[in-house]
Amino acid sequence: MHTFADILLVAAVVGTGVVAGVFFAFSGFVMQGFDRLSPAHAARAMREINITAVRAPLMLAIFATALLVAILLVFALLGEPHGGTQWAIIGAALYLVGVIGVTGGANVPRNNRLAAVAETDDAALAAAWLAFRPGWAAWNHVRTLSSTASSLCLIFAFITSHGGFR
Numbered sequence: 001m002h003t004f005a006d007i008l009l010v011a012a013v014v015g016t017g018v019v020a021g022v023f024f025a026f027s028g029f030v031m032q033g034f035d036r037l038s039p040a041h042a043a044r045a046m047r048e049i050n051i052t053a054v055r056a057p058l059m060l061a062i063f064a065t066a067l068l069v070a071i072l073l074v075f076a077l078l079g080e081p082h083g084g085t086q087w088a089i090i091g092a093a094l095y096l097v098g099v100i101g102v103t104g105g106a107n108v109p110r111n112n113r114l115a116a117v118a119e120t121d122d123a124a125l126a127a128a129w130l131a132f133r134p135g136w137a138a139w140n141h142v143r144t145l146s147s148t149a150s151s152l153c154l155i156f157a158f159i160t161s162h163g164g165f166r
Contacts, residue, residue, distance in 0.1 A: 002161075005080040008072050009088070009158045013151055015065030016095055020147035022058065023099075027144045031137050039126035042133070043114060050111045062099065069095045069150070076157075084157030091153030098146020106139035 034042040076088035
């Protein structure tokens with residue numbers, strides 16, 4: 001069972017790291033790139049990204065990782081990985097709440113409101129963008145930090161389950 005837990009941990013570290021990278025890109029430079037556009041054009045660009053985002057590979061990365069950390073959480077609650085249980089529980093919780101919960105509860109509803117604005121109404125698109133951008137970006141920072149912290153916790157779980165940090 002220890003080998004399966006190790007494989008699960010490594011896969012979860014990779015998944016949380018990939019997802020953290022995607023969210024970091026948005027927090028680090030994509031949103032600032034949108035700020036260089038007019039609000040109506042920024043809204044249009046984000047709407048196009050949101051259309052392509054709900055396909056593989058992003059959905060696979062986000063939700064396959066959620067499945068991995070959920071399985072890992074069950075293993076951790078059963079005592080695997082030995083020595084890294086608390087880190088695995090914290091890492092899984094951070095991802096499930098800070099990524100999946102925030103995405104579904106904060107970012108997706110904002111995306112849906114932006115998508116509902118008429119494509120041809122520049123004034124409405126601009127107003128929608130100005131309402132959309134601050135909250136969406138703030139919640140994306142939460143997702144970035146949560147997925148990064150989750151990845152670090154899972155790394156700590158792996159290390160401690162192999163005798164490190166004692």
